[in-house]
Amino acid sequence: MKHPVAVTLRLESRPGLSPVLREFVLIAGLFGLYKLGRSLAQGKEPLAFQNAQLIRGLEAALHLPSEAWLQSLVPSAGAFTTLNVYYVGVHFPLMIAFLLWGFFGRPQPEYRWARNLLIVQTGLALVVHLLFPLAPPRMFPQWGFLDSMTVYGPSAYDGPSAGVANQFAAMPSLHIGWAVLIAYVVVRTGPRWIAIPAVLHALFTVAVVVLTANHWWLDGVAGTGLLLMAVAVVRPAPGRWT
Template identity: 55%
Template sequence: MTISRGSAVVSRVRDVCWPFTFELGLIALVYLLYRTGRLVTINAEQAAHANAKAVHAVERVLLLPDEAMVQGLVTSVNLLQAANVYYVAVHFPVTVAFLLWGFFFRPRIEYRWARNLIISMTAVAVCLHIAFPLAPPRMFPQWGFVDTMGVYGPDAYDGASGAVANQFAAMPSLHVGWALLIALVVTRTAGGWIGRLAILHAAVTLVVVTVTANHWYLDGIVAAGLLWLALLVFPLPGVTRVPWLQRAT
């Protein structure tokens, strides 16, 4: 009886450890791709600034609200510092927590759906980062923007991390893209308070990337478009259509 129970425990551990190791390796490869892609254009300052001027002009043609005006609505230094902390410290931990939650607490088919979405979306985003280096709004004080991370801290591009970080990988915004993906997946598969929390995270992220002047509106719009395309390729298992994609499909 004891041997039988021990074998069952070993078998159960093996059934969890091997898939987890595979997923961990897969995510590590995606992260390596992400980091490598960002480093490719780390010195593309001239092209990045030229592209930013084009993006800024397109947003004016589209009559989108001026990001500098929106940033100026936040006059509290404490709020700006809090936004900086959220931008720097929440993005990756929440995404990792989301993947761990999916792997350990959701049906495997739902986890694989979410994993496929995030991998495909990130892979395409990295290609766009390389093809279209883009300087963020905070690099243009002449348009009224304030580099809140540089002025108030904490700064994601200061110190050792700044030496290898690519500040020109702004289009599309994976801060926005991953937050929207998390909100969609959690509300579609779990709902309840955790779904509301995921929606709140997405909403806060949209505000934070704007008031810290780290992303243009179009960065977030393109990220949302990538999520939409990923959903066309990887629809929710067991569901013929994601409701807000019915017209497209």
């Protein structure tokens, strides 16, 4: 597999491609990997359920709080619906808005640094998705979990989104991984007035994915860990942080 940063650099150096078109090709290809990952993961459902038992046992050994117990504290159907709306409706649109803000509103070296972090983190996540398929907690009512998206809606796995969603790609959580990436980039390079909302979004995303039973704790840990790997690999943006 070609290194994603190397592919990015080659695209950046190609003559005849306008900057906007080049970025569109890169980002469209990145999001297109979701659909590819979904198709390649088909047929691994038994392994995904076995891996869930492994993750549940590991979390118990680490004495992590029970996701099922925390979910039982959600007070109402309306609260579940709100959490579901955030899970379904914020993840992709906010990342697109973040990239547009970076491309049109921030210095290009900073934008390219952030975009390359995203490419490396997402590429690594897709490798993990394929090597370690994992069923999310909501598929285990016998362990006390409620599939809030099915019961209360809206669901990320119905309608148009069903064609790109891989239900057995819980590990790592890119909901958390991307939210932490946005917070990290904004804190490092962005204006101070949006740093706090960016951090709050990352924290709220952790709560959302757990309370909707879409991810295990360790999924979020893994998503954040892949960001740290991307930070170690991608050359930081030059110049003074603002």
